[in-house]
Amino acid sequence: MxxxxxxxxxxxxxxxxxxxxxxxxxxxxxxxxxxxxxxxxxxxxxxxxxxxxxxxxxxxKALPPKSEFSEWYHELIQRAEIMDVRYPVKGLYVWFPFGFRIRKEVYGILREIMDREHDEVYFPALIPETELGKEGEHIKGFENEVYWVTHGGTTPLDVKLALRPTSETAMYPMFKLWIRSHADLPLKVYQIVNTFRYETKHTRPLIRLREITSFKEAHTVHATFEEAEEQVKKAMSYYKEFYDRLAIPCLICRRPEWDKFPGAVYTMAFDTIMPDGKTLQIGTVHNLGDNFARTFNIEYEMPNGEHSFAYQTCYGISERCVAALISVHGDDLGLILPFEVSPVQVVVIPVLYKGKEEAVLKAARELGEELKRRGYRVVVDESDERPGAKYYTWELKGAAIRVEIGPREVDEGTAVVSFRDEKKKFSVKRDEIPEKVEEWAKEMRERLYARAVEAMKERVKYCNSLEEVEEWIKKGVALVHLCDSEECGAKLDEIASVLGEVFELPFEVSAEKKGKCVVCGREGRLNAVARTY
RNA sequence: GGGGCCGUGGGGUAGCCUGGUGAUCCUCCCGGCUUUGGGAGCCGGUGACCCGAGUUCAAAUCUCGGCGGCCCCA
Structure with a gap:
């Protein structure tokens, strides 16, 4: 400089x-x-x-402390080899192999949950302008963010093609063809695809992207509004289960009218709170009513021969779930990942001394093999580095369980075990380790969840006045009572984002469901307000 | 949306203001020796001035444009 x-x-x-x-x-x-x-x-x-x-x-070699969240996140994501941020296009990032393994495990859970009642499909990434523009509200919500393909080679296209910002308008013209009678309903499909949005705000790996690489979007079609309503509840329970397995506590809100999905009747949203007190939206569930069905003419014949428009829902989760996973659990040393999704569930570190290498390596390899036989993801780190350097490396990468074996342990038939989320080490009989792993994993997930809930609790507070809200949102989420009027919402929205009416928190709060609107004093419902990512 | 800062080996940087030496230092990486219970040490080696135009005898350095990155505020 x-x-x-x-x-x-x-x-x-x-x-x-x-x-x-x-x-x-x-x-x-x-x-x-x-x-x-x-x-x-x-x-x-x-x-x-x-x-x-x-x-x-x-x-x-030390990371920035987690209290400097922005720096910590940016640095960790590269050092732990999750994303390479050096790709020369703004808002596009590269998944490193290690990051992609985390993605694979996380999305494995999501897939497993979806597969219970959805069929996986794949729709094209290009959407003709004529379809994208059909639903008025929908296109209004996305028009400033759409990437356009205007040429095929050097030939200008008659009909421009949009890179999907989301897939409703790709899928629903086809749903019209697929659905003819009540017997074709319900239809429940999902896909995990990339989507494109020309973000104008500050982009960040996994959080704000111009290419979302891992958008899991589910779309369902039903005969009645009530069935769609049921599906919304089911979808929410699936998402709760998903985040529960990742030990990520969520705040569930119904988004205000002005912030619902463009074209939806209403939107339910999952937010989690990041270490700096801002919220991250990590899942949404939309009841589309028959809005899109009317636009795309999705009709079915009822048993009595009459025709009716169908009712639809859609719900999505993106790689923001990985951002949340990293941010909620990690610490000053790096990643902390729940056992279930950690690419390295157990790392075995042989502590080598001159002349005793053979016996130590043999014991370490045998343990590693036994754990692998049981289906765990295991690394026996035989690299040339000294043990201390290996500890730091695997802590950075979030290896859940670490096992050290040195000459002493070889003689005693033991090993030194430690968990990524705890400081302490303890000695265990080596042949008892494989059968204990499952229990340790379960306890670890519970500790992580409890810790995350505590952290979230400290970031949520009921506020009685606008001044109090203004002060508190520097730290976290403010709960307030808010009436249904647009003006009051807009007033609050000037201070921070209104997340919407609170439906569920992962802990008890001392706030009534109803109370006096913080802006005007009329009767209002409990809402959440926060700075958002 | 508004404002500020920055671009030099894989990463972090010095040099830039005041144009001219073989472009500095640390780390990573490669080879060798040595060591190993919380980031060892020594020796040797590979590797860089974002792109384009302009000014100039001469540009990492000055000017303009592009691309890219970071931070703050709304």
């Missing part, structure tokens, strides 16, 4: 030099906390520089 006069007139408080010194406190603190992160400015004072550089070297 060039040294130059600050043009804005503001100066860094720490080093009194130009204002953009990029102060990075997490790199600091062993020698002189005031200096660290200011090494550029300190270049002008060589003897101080060398001291600061020393610290840089010592501390370089």
């Amino acid at each position: 060039r040294m130059r006069e600050s043009t804005s007139g503001s100066f860094c408080k720490r080093c009194s030099m130009h204002f953009d010194c990029n102060f990075t406190p997490y790199l600091s603190l062993k020698i002189n906390p005031d200096l660290i992160g200011h090494e550029r400015n300190l270049n002008i004072v060589p003897e101080v520089l060398s001291q600061a550089q020393e610290v840089m070297i010592m501390e370089k």
